Amino acid sequence: MLTMDDFVNEDDPILRQVAVEVPLPASNEDKQLLASLMEYVQNSQKPDIAALYGLRTGIGLAAPQVNVSKRMIAVHLKEKDQLYSYALFNPKLVSHSVEKAYLTSGEGCLSVNRPVSGYVPRYARITVAGTDLEGKPVQLRLKGIAAICFQHEIDHLNGIMFYDHINPEDPYAIPENSIAVER
Structure with a gap:
């Protein structure tokens, strides 16, 4: 089982x-790692297990965060009454809207042990x-928190941190042509 000790800062x-593609069909080792990423995210959302093992709550996780530079992510979140629970090899954005969105509470990251303010x-x-x-x-059409989470995790596969997107001059500048998403 993955714990916070497995995470890189x-x-x-x-x-x-930039993480490397996972050769498909995936090896047993790669399948095991991807399953472990999903297990962490799910366990981190169970208060009793999270407390027992000192897990920080997360809704998504990418392999580079546990020191493996391979293109795999796990996302487990509930938005309204819809559950988004996906463990994916080689995920990629195949299309996107012109319209932007941002989380009003800002984003966090299991590899960032400090608060980072901004949209x-x-x-x-x-x-x-x-x-x-x-x-x-698998092909998914996403919006809201699910879309934001998948973009955050796919960014990890491309060597991008969430705070790279924050406007350094005005962290709370509302992005042009955007909608606010509440968490």
């Missing part, structure tokens, strides 16, 4: 690398393609 160079502009609607643990192709 924001100053680790692996978080600035992070993201695409309001996206389509993501990837391959699941069973080797099946």
Whole structure:
């Protein structure tokens, strides 16, 4: 089981690398890692397990955050009554809206152990393609928090941190042509 001890911090160079594609069909080792990413995210949202193991709550996780530079992410979140629970190899944005969105509460990251203030502009609607643990192709049309979370995790695969998007001159500048998303 992954714990906070497995995470790299924001100053680790692996978080600035472009992660490599996972050869498909995925090896058992890669499947096991992807399943562990999902297990962490799910466990971190269970207060009893999170407290027992000292897990910080998260809704998404990318392999580079646990020191593996491979293109895999896990997302587990509920928005309204919809559950988004996906573990994907080689996820990519295949399309996005012109309209932007931002979380009014700002974003956080399991690899960043400090508060970072400011709005992070993201695409309001996206389509993501990837391959699941069973080797099946997945295509998702997303908006709201789910779209923001997937973009955050895919950024990790490209060596981008969420705070790279924040306007350094005016962190709370509302992104042009954007909608506010509440968490």
